[in-house]
Amino acid sequence: MRVHLGSDHAGLDLKAHLTTWLTDHGYEPVDHGPFVFDAVDDYPVFCLRAAEGVVADRAEGLDSLGVVIGGSGNGEQIAANKVLGCRAALAWSEETASLGREHNDANVVAVGGRMHSLDDMTRFVQVFLETPFSGDERHVRRIGMLSSYDETHVLPPLPASARPGDA
């Protein structure tokens, strides 16, 4: 499996660690930078490229996921989710990492490099990469609503039970 990585200065150390770890574990890492420490670099530059790499691979039928890393993971997740076809989940525990795949079929995971130990973050990424999407009908339906909104910008209809005054 190919794994696209992007970060900023706050995620640089973890990205370097993960690149080696991924290679050692049979993955094909693709590093979108940064490659040197620059305390004022900007995560969108690198995380948008990583997310685009995942989406392009998957459009060609390749097995591909992404990892974006910053101080909190928040901005990196937001950046990745700007790319059409990317679903980026923020992982801050093993459970949120696995749920990102099981329930959300996320194809990119965001991690906060200033929030956890190196071992914990590596484990979150490992869990994310190794967990399959459940494929359950309810999750497929919800993901379909998001994809449809991406394409049409039309809101999904409210169910009868959720209309104001119907409670």
Ligand SMILES: O=C[C@H](O)[C@H](O)[C@H](O)COP(=O)(O)O
């Ligand atoms: O959400 C954004 C990330 O956490 C960034 O890594 C963070 O904002 C960078 O902060 P600073 O520029 O203060 O190092």
